[in-house]
Amino acid sequence: MGKRKAPSGENTPNSDFCEFLTELAEYEKNVSRNIHKYNAYRKAASVLSSHPTRITSGQEAKKLNGIGEKIAKKIDEFLQTGKLQKLDNIHNDSKTTAINLLTQVTGIGPAKAQTLVSEGITSLEDLEKHKDKLNHHQLIGLKYYHDFQQKIPRNEIKQIENLIRGHLEPQIHLTICGSYRRGKQQSGDIDALITHPNYTSSQPKKKQNLLKNVVTALQNCGLITEIISLGDTKFMGACKLDKNSITRRLDIRLTPFDQYFCAVLYFTGSDMFNKQMRAHALDAGFTLNEYTLRPVGSTGVPGEPLEIHSERDIFDCIGFPYKEPQDRNQ
Ligand code: 8DG
Ligand code: CA
Ligand code: CA
Numbered sequence: 001m002g003k004r005k006a007p008s009g010e011n012t013p014n015s016d017f018c019e020f021l022t023e024l025a026e027y028e029k030n031v032s033r034n035i036h037k038y039n040a041y042r043k044a045a046s047v048l049s050s051h052p053t054r055i056t057s058g059q060e061a062k063k064l065n066g067i068g069e070k071i072a073k074k075i076d077e078f079l080q081t082g083k084l085q086k087l088d089n090i091h092n093d094s095k096t097t098a099i100n101l102l103t104q105v106t107g108i109g110p111a112k113a114q115t116l117v118s119e120g121i122t123s124l125e126d127l128e129k130h131k132d133k134l135n136h137h138q139l140i141g142l143k144y145y146h147d148f149q150q151k152i153p154r155n156e157i158k159q160i161e162n163l164i165r166g167h168l169e170p171q172i173h174l175t176i177c178g179s180y181r182r183g184k185q186q187s188g189d190i191d192a193l194i195t196h197p198n199y200t201s202s203q204p205k206k207k208q209n210l211l212k213n214v215v216t217a218l219q220n221c222g223l224i225t226e227i228i229s230l231g232d233t234k235f236m237g238a239c240k241l242d243k244n245s246i247t248r249r250l251d252i253r254l255t256p257f258d259q260y261f262c263a264v265l266y267f268t269g270s271d272m273f274n275k276q277m278r279a280h281a282l283d284a285g286f287t288l289n290e291y292t293l294r295p296v297g298s299t300g301v302p303g304e305p306l307e308i309h310s311e312r313d314i315f316d317c318i319g320f321p322y323k324e325p326q327d328r329n330q
Helices: 015-032 035-049 069-081 085-092 094-102 110-118 124-129 136-143 145-149 154-166 210-220 257-268 271-283 311-318
Strands: 173-176 190-195 224-230 234-239 248-254 286-288 293-295
Touching (some): 015 035, 015 069, 015 110, 035 069, 035 271, 085 094, 094 110, 136 224, 145 248, 154 190, 154 210, 154 248, 190 210, 210 234, 210 248, 257 271, 257 311, 271 286, 271 311, 286 311, 293 311
Parallel strands (some): 190 248
Antiparallel strands (some): 173 190, 234 248, 286 293
16 A cells, blocks of 8 residues: 555645645654545645645535534634644654655555654654564665655656566566656656556456566666565566666556456546545445445445446446546545
8 A cells, every 4th residue: 555645736726735645644644544534635635736726714624525613613714824733743643754754655554654753753863773573675765765765757767667668578568657647747656567568457467577677678778676565466566767766666567368457447546536446446336446346236245347448438338537647536
């Protein structure tokens, strides 16, 4: 699970509300570990980020889908005082700020962060002194903490994409998904998906060493510099375009050919968009995930996966108007 963010709604009429709601969401995820409140704040931020006009009262906000009494009150407080008491308290609490800091390290989740803080480990310097408490993933997260904090410019991902493509055998398909595919000018990490026409869900053995071979080739050419984990279908690691660039988080997933477009759709996100689309699928009598689209019968048992040949097929099947990747940002 990545470091999830709600849409910040940068440069939109309600971006200041989106910002504080996102911060509250992070608090609920990392510190209170209340996933329901986390989702509620994110949903509110998402709906506000796409609202075209400035909201001028909690009352007005409450008319929007996903904004209830409590969030409306926070909007009123923010409008009246220019701040939120709850956020001030959060900023002034040392345990909370330590947990928030530690969860910024790739591989350290909310539970691990809480354990570390309860053991008195509250800073990067403390982590450096207690490396014995970290696993391989977390050690890489610590080693590249500052690099991984930096966003990756679109142009750099484009060059990394070209480099990867140049090392693939011609039959392999590659799509860089995530925020890059949604057209963002910068991304947090690189989400690559590959498939091969011979490897299907009914011929799982045909995946052979496809992913491992790709990773080896990319290590040999110097692009991949660290492996966090490597299985038959999922690589997590880091790459470096050239000596002048910094180290970037790179994931590569190998999916069966018949599941490729469900995977492309899922890993393109955004995750709020995925939530909306899955909900729409359910309303239309289908269940959609990163692997398949299946009809759900009256018994509630999913049927056989539908045959999918494009992303558009998925939208068409569930009667959801097609959206270009750049229009899936919330
Ligand atoms: P970013 O890296 O620029 O920060 O944004 P992103 O590309 O949208 O986010 P990501 O964390 O790299 O996730 C890539 C896509 O994976 C995301 O757009 C949608 C899908 N996804 C979900 N739920 C989750 C989840 O819980 N964790 C992760 N890592 N990905 C998820 O729909
Ligand atoms: Ca990403
Ligand atoms: Ca990612």
